[in-house]
Amino acid sequence: xxxxxxxxxxxxxxxxxxxxxxxxxxxxxxxxxxxxxxxxxxxxxxxxxxxxxxxxxxxxxxxxxxxxxxxxxxxxxxxxxxxxxxxxxxxxxxxxxxxxxxxxxxxxxxxxxxxxxxxxxxxxxxxxxxxxxxxxxxxxxxxxxxxxxxxxxxxxxxxxxxxxxxxxxxxxxxxxxxxxxxxxxxxxxxxxxxxxxxxxxxxxxxxxxxxxxxxxxxxxxxxxxxxxxxxxxxxxxxxxxxxxxxxxxxxxxxxxxxxxxxxx
Ligand code: NAP
Ligand code: GCO
Numbered sequence: 001x002x003x004x005x006x007x008x009x010x011x012x013x014x015x016x017x018x019x020x021x022x023x024x025x026x027x028x029x030x031x032x033x034x035x036x037x038x039x040x041x042x043x044x045x046x047x048x049x050x051x052x053x054x055x056x057x058x059x060x061x062x063x064x065x066x067x068x069x070x071x072x073x074x075x076x077x078x079x080x081x082x083x084x085x086x087x088x089x090x091x092x093x094x095x096x097x098x099x100x101x102x103x104x105x106x107x108x109x110x111x112x113x114x115x116x117x118x119x120x121x122x123x124x125x126x127x128x129x130x131x132x133x134x135x136x137x138x139x140x141x142x143x144x145x146x147x148x149x150x151x152x153x154x155x156x157x158x159x160x161x162x163x164x165x166x167x168x169x170x171x172x173x174x175x176x177x178x179x180x181x182x183x184x185x186x187x188x189x190x191x192x193x194x195x196x197x198x199x200x201x202x203x204x205x206x207x208x209x210x211x212x213x214x215x216x217x218x219x220x221x222x223x224x225x226x227x228x229x230x231x232x233x234x235x236x237x238x239x240x241x242x243x244x245x246x247x248x249x250x251x252x253x254x255x256x257x258x259x260x261x262x263x264x
Pocket of ligand 1: 018019022042093094098116190191201
């Protein structure tokens, strides 16, 4: 059974894996035996992350590159292929969000979110897939969202990107499954990271919505997502393809409830 989840000998790239969900994914895949590679925009954040991975017993390979730049991605992936090896597991985790109403959002800001959250997984996927095709094996995990299927006030760019990412995941599956590459998404619910801090901390009223919509009655932890990534990165998921695995504490199953004596 353990062999199913053993990633020994595999090279994994987690984009933006210097904290939050990405770091949880990196630590869990690393503890399963994968050689962990992470990129970020900032060397100092990579240096700090490398220390944290080391404290978890993981010797992470770190490299600066911007996932939205084809040239930067090619340089970064070439360095990983040269220094570490061909990538077996790609987690397109890097992402941004801008919470601004449509009428107030500059088109340039909308484009920036689309670039990072949708175009970048295409760029990195296109660069990594040939190595997987040659090996006739690979795992790609695109970090989707509840906003891959829901809209919500102020997150139009993010939802548009994550909705597209759900179908980019399906499209990658259709074109690459024949090469024994499994391409899936993870749809985290509301997870306690820096990205959600502005709508979570300081007794923010958004907490009430998250609690009403999440039957588990808690914010998710990055490790909740990391555990799902281990399944999708392992042999256990070899016949799972084009799927978005929601890790949401039951949000999708729940219309919501009215807090009170009977929790109607
Ligand atoms: P986070 O704390 O904001 O981390 C995002 C990471 O992406 C950071 O390390 C960031 O680097 C990196 N990044 C951003 N733009 C980049 C670029 N152009 N090139 C390279 N790296 C870049 O986010 P998180 O909460 O851990 O979320 C991780 C992923 O899960 C995102 O795709 C997010 O949309 C998704 N997600 C999150 C939640 C949630 O509730 N937290 C739920 C569903 C989905 P810097 O720190 O240097 O900017
Ligand atoms: C928001 C949150 C969400 C989460 C996540 C939910 O402002 O609604 O940031 O978008 O990040 O994507 O799945």
